[in-house]
Every structure is written in C-alpha cells, then in structure tokens.
Amino acid sequence: MSRPSIAEYHRPSTVEEAWSHVSDGSPSVRILSGGTDLTISAPPDVDTLVDVARCLDHSIEARRDGSIRIGAMTTFTDMLLNDALGSYAAGVMPEMLSDLGNPLLRNISTIGGHLARGKLSDVVPVLVALDAEVVVYQGDEKQMTIQRYYDESVHRSPHLLTEVVLPVAVKRSAAAFLRFARTAFDFPMLNVCCRIDFDGHMVGAARIVCGATPLRSQRASGAESWIREHGLEARAIEAAARRAREEIHTRDGWVASAEYRSHLVEVLTSRCLTEVARRLAAR
Amino acid sequence: MADKFNVVGISAHRVDGRGLVTGKPVFVDDLPKHPGLLHVALLTSPHAHARITSIDTRAAEQVEGIALVLDHRNTPHRRYTTAGQGYPEPSPYDSRMFDTKVRWVGDRVAAVAADTLESAERALGLIEVDYEMLDPVLSIDEALADGAPVIHDEDDALDVWDAERNISAHMVASAGDAEKGLAESDVVVEVTTETHYAQHAPLEPHVVSTFLDEQGRLVIVSSTQVPFHVRRIIGRLLDVPVHGIRVIKPRIGGGFGVKQEVLIEDLPSLVTLRTGRPAQMVYTREQEFISSRTRHPMRIRVRLGAKDDGTLHALAMDVLSNTGAYGTHGLTVLSNVGSKTLPLYNKAPHVSFRGDAVYTNLPVGGAYRGYGATQGYFPLETAVDRLAGELGMDALEWRSLNHIREGETSPIFVALGEGREGVEQTITSCELDECIRLGAERIGWSEKRGKREREGSKVHGVGMSVHMQGSGIPMIDMGAATIKMNDDGSFNLLVGATDLGTGSDTILAQIAAEVLAVPLESVIVTSSDTDITPFDVGAYASSTTYVSGMAVQKAAEEVREQILEVAALMLEADPGELELVDERVVAGDDRSVSLANIGIRTLYGVEQQQIGATASFVPELSPPPFLASFCEVAVDESTGRVDVLRYVAAIDCGTAINPKLAEGQLEGAIANGIGFALFEEMIFDAEGHPKTPDFARYKIPGPMDMPELETILVDSYEPTGPMGAKSVSEIGINAPIPTIANAIYDATGVWLTETPFTPERVWRALNG
C-alpha cells in the first residue's frame, strides 16, 4: 500500500548529467525510463526520479556488418515493428515481443528499463541466446555480454544501460522462442529460447536458454554440447531436451511445481529445437 | 413468438449507452466530489485467526488531516449479516462492524477518515495492534476435526447452526428414500468433486460515497446491487430510521453477486454521521481480492442410480461448503447447490440432499453468479456422463430421456428452496430438447464424439452438459414499477430494479414501450434511488427480467387502461373498442387521438389528472431457463494444457426481450465460467495469506483466452413471464466446468474431479 513519496524529478539532457545523479548508488534515487515498473513497485524509500528520456537514445540502427544497435529508450513496440529486428535470427525477436505483456505496456516499456530491472523476463533468455551485449555507462562506457551484466551483478550496481547490441549473425543461423503461461497475458511459468548456427554442415554454436524457472535465465550447456556433437536429428533433440531437464534448476512456486517446471523444460526444449531445425531447413 | 412484438425482441441500443461510450461521469467515483470530502481507508488483519488484545490509535490520530479513527471500541457492537438479502435475511448474524477477533487475513481491524487518502493511509500505518494468535482453520477438514479451534466463539451471534463444531449452516431435503433407491438401481455411479476459491473481479471495485443532504438525511451513493437492502441494513446497524436514509445507485461497473453484500457502506456512512462531512471509500484492487467476497469452495459427492433401461432411479447429493470466516449467503448458496440442479432430472423417485456450510479462517464466501449451482453441476453433469457410459448410452440420449419437461414437476421444488422449503412448481416452458439438438448440430457432436482425433501431442474431444437455473425467488422476491405519463406522450418509468451493467434498464423500458405502443425513446428510465423509485429487492437470483419485468408490464397495462379511458371520452367511444397503436389510441373506425394530445389534455385540459400507476409483482413460480452447453477441446498430453477450441451454448430463456443483451449475458457468463474452469484461482499459503491479490496473479480471461463462442437463443415462450420472458443472466456460468471436464474425458479417458483444470493438474491426472 505505501507508495514512495517522490520529492524530486530530474530530466537530465546528457548521460553525464544523469550519471551525476545516480553515481553514488543512493537507494533513494531511481532511474526512470519507461515508467512501467517504477510507478507500481518503487521501494518506499525512493524520493528522487531521474527521467532519462532526454539523454538516452531510442532508435534502432542496423549496421552494415549485420549487427544491430538498440538504444536503451526504445520501446518494445518500436522493436516489434522494426524490419531489421524482424529478420534477425529467423524472426525470434518479434516472435517473443508479440506475446510480451500487451500493447498498453509494450508502447511505453523500454528495453533499457526492462533489462536494468532484471526480473523474470521473456526478453532476457532471448538476448542471452543471441549472445547480445549491453553498453553500460559508469563514468565511461563499457560493452559486455548480457550474461556478464547479470552474472556479475552489474545490473545492481550504479550504472546507466545505454544500448543493446545484437552481434553480427552468421549466415545459417536460426532461433526460436516458446513461452508457457496460464493465459495469453500472464507471467511465464517457463520459457525457452534456442539458437543454432550452422558452420558449413556442422552445428557451430548452440544456445539453449531457459527462463522463468523461476530464475531469470539459465543456459543448458550440456544440452548445447550434445547438439553441437550430434546435430539436430529428432533423436538428438530428444536426448538434448532430457539433458536440459537434468541441468536446468527449477523451483517450486505457487503457479507451478519444480517437478512440473522440469518436465516443461524437456517438452519446450524439444519443441523449440525442433522448430529451429525446421527454420534452418526452410532457409 | 417475438415477431408479434414491436419493441420487445429488438436489439435496441442500451438506454444508458451514450453516457457509457462517451465516458461521461456516471460511476460513483466519477461524480463531482462534495467539498470537505473525507477519504476512508481500512486497516485489515494480517493474521488468519487472532484476538485483538489491544489497539492504540493515538499516533494515528495525530496525523494531519485525520478526522476520525474507527475500531471496535467506538463502533456499534450489534451483530448483523453483510448479506444483502430480503428481511429477515436467511444468513446468520455473525458479523460486527469491528470485532475483537479477526477471522481471516483481510478481516477488518480499524478504519481512518482523513482529508486526503495519503493522510489516511499514513495514519493506518501508525495504528498499533497487539494480537493473541489463535490456530487458524484453513480447510473444510480442519474445521470439522475433533477439537478444532472454534471460529465463532462469541456469545451474541444469531442463527449459527452449530458454532462449537464450526458449522454455519445445515440443510437436508429428500423425496422417497435415496439409499433404498440406490440399492434398487441396476447401475450406480459416484463422483466426488472439489471446487476452488474464486473472485468475482468486477472491473469497478466497491465504491461508496456518503453525505448529508440539506435536511440532514444520510445519502449513500453506492455501487450496490441492492439499494433497498442497503437502506434497511445500514439503518438498523447505525440506528438511523429508514426515512433518514436515501440510497442511490448510479451506473455500476459490474457486480456478479459481490455487490449483493453490504460490504463497505457502513464505514463512510458512520464517518458522515459522526463528522457531518461527506465521505468516500473505494476498495483497492488488492482489497477487492483480499477483503471482499468469493465463490464458496465445495466438496460435493453425487451418487446416481439408474435402471437398465436408463431411467434415473435415485439421486443423492452431499455437500460440504466452505463459507470462510462469516456465514453470509452460506445457507442459501448451500441450498441452491441442490435446488437448482436436482429438479433437472425429475424422473428419479428417490432424491436426497444433505449439506453443511462450515466456517474456516479463509475469505468469506458470498453471492456469486450461479450461486451454488455452479458448484453442483460439476459432479452432477460429470456423473451423468459416467452413468450414460456405464449404461452404454450416448450422453445426449440419456439426458433427453431423463430431463424435466413442460407440464412436469419435481418433488425437490417443494422440498428445497432458498434456505428453507420451496414452493410447488410445474414447468410452464421447456425447450431443452431443441437446445440439445441445435447445440449438438453446431458443435458436430455425432462426427466428433469419441473420435479422439490427434495432431501431434494434442488430442481432441467434445463434451456437453445441460442446465437449469431459476427466475427469481418465488414467494419472497418483490419488484415494483411506477409509470407516469408526460404531456408529449412520453413516459417516466421508475423502477427499484438495479442495472449492474446487465442492461435491465433497457429491457424494462422495452417492456413498458411495448405495452404502451411507443418507441423506446419515449420511455425515460430512472432506477435504483430509494427516495424516488418504488421498492425492488435488487439484482440477484436471476430475478430482474421476470420479477421486475412483470411489475413493469402490470404498471404499463394499468396506465394503458387509464389512457384508453381518457381517449374514450375524447373519441366518444367505448374503451373496450379502443387500441393503442403507434403512439395513438385508435377506434375501430378511422377516429384516433395521439398520446401527445392525451398527455397535454390530462395535464392542462379538462378533467386534469396524472395518468400513472404503480404495480408490484411477487412471483409464485421461478420458471427455469434451460441451457445445453457444448465444447470441443484439444488436450496437449505432453503438457496437460487444455485449449477450448469452440464453445456452443443454446439457451431457452423464453422471449429474449433484447436479443443482443441476452446473448451478451450468456457470453459473459460462459467467459467467466471458462476462467473458473481453467485458471482463475485464489491461492493461499500455509498461514492463510493470499498469494494472488491482483490481476497479474489472479488471471481472468482476456480476449485471447476465449474460444470461438456461439450462442443460440432458442425460440421459446414462458406464459407466466413478461412478454414470454424468463431469466438469462446466471445459468451460463455453471456450464463450462462440466462441459470441459466431459470433453477432456472424451479426449483422454481421464476424469478430472478437482478444479481448475490447470496444465499441471491435467498433466498429473494423465500420468496417473
């Protein structure tokens, strides 16, 4: 019930100015990007908002080399409607984004705010599977993998997330995403994103990432190796899915038990890999 | 039948539609605020079962802008029920405004009135309460266990069945000897089902605003389904005579039964009476989930016995209902589990019903669309499918053989009523066979049933169930209507009936317009204002179309007679040879006079008079609507997910006064029923704390969660109803659970006996 009492609202026009508000890590200061999270779940001790709409970019740039740079203030709707993102990795981004929340949220939620929030997400497993990187400003700019951003808790330290970068994709690469929830607009009780790169005739890179376990995201590296070694035949996919089930840690929650979530890891991984194989074959 | 009408049977626009689609301030919280408004906020219990040993409000009272703090020390101690039922309410008087004991997480502890909501909430945080913790009772079994903590140990509660054993209400009824009948049967099936806690979730939460009018009378503007019951119950509770209270219901944003509770009117009312200042209270969405009312969870055992030829011989139903912390609607919902289901299969000479509603330290059950029938039809209609299977009969064939028909009765009508004995009834209209025939055709029953068509891990099935409800509570409900004529030949229709979004203002106006031979625009409706409109029990028990509609029809007929008498003088004719047609009174020959001329003459001309009448209607019967419900599902055997692909609901609701509104009632009820069947669920932790207090966690169906839904209004005419109409609003919500369960069985061969049919629950059932 008790909502924070906000006393100050800043609108810095440069990243440096924004940084000056948040660099000391005061728990009473929060960066405001889309607003969809802070309006309803800011801790009661927050008294200062730093609105970064004027200092962070909201455009998507498809670079000539095939990589894509997404400004942190880009909304999910702008991402969903973007052609370059639509064709990247067999269209996995719009596949995920079209079921993300609902239009009333996607029209205002930003990619930067979402990632910095670091909660249960459909977006994070996809970005992990795509080897996405983030650019973080902490007095100077650093680029790091999204995996490192979370693994090293950079998202909890004072920082500004300024952009997301999808790396140069190999020619024969496809990804797919599946989510499992009670209704069409609901938290996932599990999600899976798989990406497979073909390097000549062999699997080059394989990514199998599960989210909402209820952890944010986990890679099934044993299953990834299995696919690299055995390819994408139906039996190999089944075996990889069983491995994923064993290595992905799940927890009991009120919406699903750990046992059921583990079962879903296997079913969804198998389905997701099968879909990736179909997409690769269709290319 | 509808083609003999001019205004009835037409899908006219809602009479309140303009204000709603243009966003005019028509809901309680949109109305202009009175100056000096106090905001009321509520402190609720964090514990499921505890005694308040001390409460310190001194710090709270020091907060700037605080006008009043209310708790058990300064509020009336009189016991009452929050059930917005007729007098005397068939619910125990086991509630107090504020008690010294809290009985569920969400029970009242204190309230604060302040200049701003922020101040009120800040003050709530400063109230210090000491609790003596008591063991919580968190299930039906725990409530009935030997030595269970006694939830209602107070000595001043009234009409609790057996407080020592946590039994709030008890009901038995029988005809013949069910045990003997079961023993005599060739085939017997037994089913026990468990249904879960669910919430009504109207999009507008409870909201009440109060003020004193120029004469010092208390005005209560409330999002209520029962304005007259609010006036009576608040009057008694707060010691204000009925004539000192006016209750107004503006537009309200849905109710579904949860606003048949006098849930929060007492708090702003008392604040206004104590301070003289206007007050307003709005439940937050979280309070709507935690501190409101719910559907009673139930465990029900049904036993059916049939002869080899398929005839039902015995029918026994045993019910345990969880009424939660208080007994509001506990007895009557319990009764309706049987009274709205058992008469459907009236061929059985041996019928028994037995039920208890038990107290627990969980949220309070209340009136919820379907009112017990929703829970009762799950075991009954799945048991019927099992029985038909055992008999080697098709599910449709068995039902056609055994369901009640026009001209028939059931001993249960007399044996079991609304918390007491019922009344004798003969069915005066029943087109259930036609509903079954049309529904089966539209779903493709004969092509799909038993085929178990597969695509990948998904397997398809079809299921069906049949239903009846009622149309009001016979010999108890009363609706009244007043119609008066204006000088342009238009009419004011004043009804106590309560439109909670159902469209009752519109269909009541259509009935009046039909009788008075005027276009709908010529009937101006005013509803639900206890100072202005005549009495009506309110919107519940599927009563408005039938009960209030008959009152409107009678009032309109009396007005018509008065009009004809005046016209007879004007036309120098005999009233008996006159007719009302197209806003004119027409004699046999070419002579006629317009209603406008009659209106102006009666108000300003010779023999001045106000043409007008008030009529009341108390039903002797409660003619049931009938429904045949069908669906096709695809069950993913790998994940347990059940997708309802198509849903067909064919209803006999008598004449549909406004077909689109009638379809809308059915569609909305089915949607809510599908949510209840598949995913809507209130979940609690081991201490009774709710884990699903918002729409993010308590999911109600969105448009993507709905199957392709087809509703069919079957041609029917109820001779005792207004223009041939009976009810439509509740019946649909009962159908999805048994229809989907039967379809899941058809697809997989597995019976589900516990709701909701979540993927995990279905997956577990499929895997033994």
Place this chain on the structure above:
Amino acid sequence: MRITLRINDNELRAEIAPGATLLETLRANGYTSVKDGCANGDCGTCAVLLDGRAAASCLLFAAQAEGKEITTIEGLAGADEAYHPLQQTMLDAGGVQCGYCIPGMILTASDLLALNPSPTRADIAEYLVGNLCRCTGYVKQIDAIEMAAAILSEGAIDG
C-alpha cells in the same frame, strides 16, 4: 512540480506531486473516463492515447507525458460528430454491458486500427489482450471493432 499537458487539444497546466501518475492526474482534473481498475497495469481500463499509441496511464508518471499529445475518450470523436465509429459500433454490436472497460477498450482499438486498418478477429483479440472485460466475453466487442474498421476504411476510400 508544475507541468503542462496537452489533452484532447487542450492545454492543462497543473501543479502535481512529482510522483503522481498520469492516471491520477487525469482523474483529478476531470478526465474521469480514464478508469482506475487496478492501478497495476493489469486491466487496461486506464488506457489513453499518447501520440496516438495506447498506453496504461497508471504506469506512467504524469511528468513523462509532457510534450506528448494525450487523447482520452472525450477527445476521440470529431467536433462535429456525436460518436466516433468505434463508439457507434460498440453500441450497435451490443459490446457494452457495464461500460467500465469501454473507454480503454475503444482507445486501444483505435490504436490498432491506426496500425492495421483491416484486422482479423484474431488480430483484434491479440491487440486487446491487456483490456479486460468481465461482462461480455469479448464476442460483441470484437464484432464492433470489425464493424468500425469497415466503416473507417470505407471512409478512407471515399476520401
């Protein structure tokens, strides 16, 4: 803080608490068609158009809406028409029951029709996934939006 909002082509200057949401600010200034159904971004009754795109006003601070064009249902119909086609068809189709969800539903639908002038029923359902209605079962609301789409695209062809 002082802010200036453009709402339905009118300018609103208001002194607000810096933490005030757009929903609170609109309702406090008379735009009560914007409903407070959950204050948690889950129900869609508070939807408004921000530069033409539907948004949950409970999930925005009022200050974020400065410089944007805000449209509520009061501003949807043209000055010389009683109803926007979506309002008209919502009544024609019987898509209104209690009406509490209707302003948000219609505004979200108008955003959809701007993006996709001839949506399928599935497209409509998908776009309304965040606009809850407890009364109707959505059948007639989707009918209404289909009907409005037909009217609006006819108008576009007629010029």
